[in-house]
Amino acid sequence: MKKLLFLILISSQVTFGQSAILEVYVQTGLEGNLALEQQSLEIEKAISAIDEARSNLFPKIAFSPTYTLAAGGRKIAFPIGDLLNPVYNTLNQLTASNDFPQVENEEIQFLPNNFQETKVDFQLPLFNSNIKYNIKLKTDLSNSERSKKRLLAYELKYQIEAAYYQYLQSLEAMKVYDNSLAFLHDYLAFNEKLVANDVALKEVIYASEYEISKLESDKTTALKNSKVAAAYFNFLINRQADDLIEVDSSLFLFSPILLSLDSYQNAALLNRPEFEQLKMGKTATRTLLEMQEQNAKRPNFFIGGNAGMQGYGYQFKGQGYALVQIGMNWDIFHGGEKKHKIEQTKIQERILSLKEQETVSQVKLQVAQALFEIEAAISKGKLTAMGVFSTQKLLAMTKKKYENNDALYIEVLKVQNDHLISELSSRLAQFDVWLKKSALDKVSGL
Secondary structure (H helix, E strand, C coil): CHHHHHHHHHHHHHHCCCCHHHHHHHHHHHHHCHHHHHHHHHHHHHHHHHHHHHHHHCCEEEEEEEEECCCCCCEEEECHHHHHHHHHHHHHHHHCCCCCCCCCCEEEECCCCCEEEEEEEEEEEEECHHHHHHHHHHHHHHHHHHHHHHHHHHHHHHHHHHHHHHHHHHHHHHHHHHHHHHHHHHHHHHHHHHHHCCCCCCHHHHHHHHHHHHHHHHHHHHHHHHHHHHHHHHHHCCCCCCCCCCCCHHHHCCCCCCCCHHHHHHHHHHHCHHHHHHHHHHHHHHHHHHHHHHHHHCCEEEEEEEEEEEEECCCCCCCEEEEEEEEEECCCCCCCHHHHHHHHHHHHHHHHHHHHHHHHHHHHHHHHHHHHHHHHHHHHHHHHHHHHHHHHHHHHHHHHHHHCCCCCHHHHHHHHHHHHHHHHHHHHHHHHHHHHHHHHHHHHCC
C-alpha cells in the first residue's frame, strides 16, 4: 500500500510540466516500434512454453503401427527333425501306421518377415516433481521477457524525448542565425549609405559582407543539422523523414519540476526494470534449486502400457494383446552429480544477490549524477540568460555609438558576435535542461 501511494505521489508531481505533444509522439513511437513488437512476440512465445510444460501433466497417447519385411540375416538352426523323427518312427512301428510323419529340421530367421504390430501406447506421470518446477521456470522466463520489454520501452522513450529536444534546439539555432543575419543586412544597408555620403570608408561594406557570408555558411550547417535531427526523430516514431513535427511552445515558458534525491532514488529502486529482471533471475534460481533438491530425495512414478495386435500378416484373429505397467525411476548414485549441481545453484543464487546489491549502488549513483546534471543545467540556463541580457544592452549601446560616429564598426561586429554566441548558448541551455530531465526520468524509472 505504501509503495502504491508513493508511486501515485511521484507520478502526480512528474506529470505536471511534461509536454502533452511529446507524450503523443512517445506513444506513437512505442506502439509502432519493431524491437518492442519483437519482444511482444518473445513474451507470447514464453507463454506458449508454459502451456507446453503443462501438457506433461496429461497422459501421452500415441498410435504406432509397424509392418516388417525382411530377407537374409542371421538364422538359428533348430534340429526338430533330428529330435522327433526317431520317436515318430518308433510310434509308427508300434501302431503299424504312418500317423506320425517325418519332420524337417528348421532354420529360424532372426529378422521377422511379414510381421506387423499395430498398437496404442499411453503413459501418465503419477508423481514427477520436474513437471511442476518446469512450469514455474517457464513462468519465471515469461516474466523476465516482460521486464526486457519494459527496459526497451524506457530506452526508446528516452531516445524519442532526446531527439525531440535536439530538434527544437536546432530550430532555435536557426532563429538566432536569422536574427543575426537580419541585423547584419540592416547594417550593410546603413554602411552603404555612409559610404555613399563619404562618411565612412568602403571597408565597412566589405566587413559586413564577409560577416554575412560567414553567418550564411554557419546557417547552412545548422539547417543541415536540423533536417538530420527531424529525420532521426521521425525515424524513431516510424514516420517519413520529412514529416512535419509539431513544436510545443509551452516548453519555453517553464522549467521542469524537480523532486528530492531520495524521492528519485526510491522511485528507481521501485520502477527500474533491471531490478525486476534480477528478481526473476533469483526466483528462477530458487525454483531450480528446489527442483534439484526434490530430485535428490524423491523418485518419479508413472503408469503406462499399450494395447493392439501383433503377428505374421494381418490375420487379426488371435493377434490381440494388452499390457499395463507401473514404474518408478530413481537415480541412486552417479558420483555425487546431484549434490554438485545443488552446490552450483546455491552459488549462483549468492551471485545474483551480490549483483542486486551492486545494481542498487550503481542505480543510486546514476540517479544522483543525473539530478546534479540537471541542477547544473538549470543554473547554466539562468547564467546564459543573464549573458543574453547583458550583450543585448551592450549591443544597443555600441550601435548608438557607431551611429553617432563614436565607435568603430569592428566594435559593433565584435559585440554582435558576442550576442550571437550568448543567444545560441542560452537557447541550447534551455533545451539542455529538458534533455537532462529525460535522462533523469530514465535512470529513476519514471
